[in-house]
Amino acid sequence: MIEVSGLTRRFRERTAVQDLTFSIGRGAVVGLLGPNGAGKTTTLRLLTGFLPPSAGTVRVAGFDVFEQPMEARRRIGYLPEIPPLYDGMTVREQLRFAADLKGLPRARVREEVERVAGLTSVDGVLDRLTANLSKGFRQRVGIAQALVGDPDVLILDEPTVGLDPIQIREVRDLIRSLGGRHTVLLSSHLLPEVAMTCSQVIVLNEGRLVGFDTLDGLVARHLPGRRVTVHDIAFLEEIFGKLVTPA
């Protein structure tokens, strides 16, 4: 569903993302893990076509993100690092706007707004101005916008940042429930988040891919003989420590 080949992005003399090659199958929930500055946000902006690459290609659902941007973007829901909310709009207006951008037929908009608002539990605040919402609700509206139009692929940049523990659990449950129907790639610098939500993990360090595997695969490779459970996330800390250079 997502095929990345030789993806590189330079900013002046700095290489933020270097020669990434990987592919993600339909319905997977994949975590993009790495310390701050590893290149996660840059990678996701490249994958969604918001940033042109210095080299390499990205295909989503078979469409080249840079050569067929309209076709590709129609299949992608994107939660950027900072959700794009307009202060003068209510949540309902914001979601309608997202539906317009996605090119949804007018007749489907009302129903679609209700659907994504229900999924993200913002149905109680549809007529509030986004400017007056708490950080947690703003983040949920951002996720709701990404879900508009039921895209094949969801790209979520740090989806639980700024949420309280209860909201984090709700968003995790939501993301887990989206797998299968959607292909999800989410970035995080939080190991537990990725361990609890994702079936596979991509580890970035200084712009390079240093690991891509299932959690079990990472354990087998880096901690051979160790038995781990979903609730024991210490193993991921250890693996992470082996793969990334300390900040």
Ligand SMILES: Nc1ncnc2c1ncn2[C@@H]1O[C@H](COP(=O)(O)OP(=O)(O)O)[C@@H](O)[C@H]1O
């Ligand atoms: N627009 C930009 N101009 C210059 N440097 C950038 C820009 N965006 C990101 N970078 C640099 O690229 C590197 C990776 O950043 P980023 O992708 O935001 O990492 P992460 O999301 O993993 O924290 C950092 O060193 C950052 O300073």
Ligand SMILES: [Mg+2]
């Ligand atoms: Mg980032």
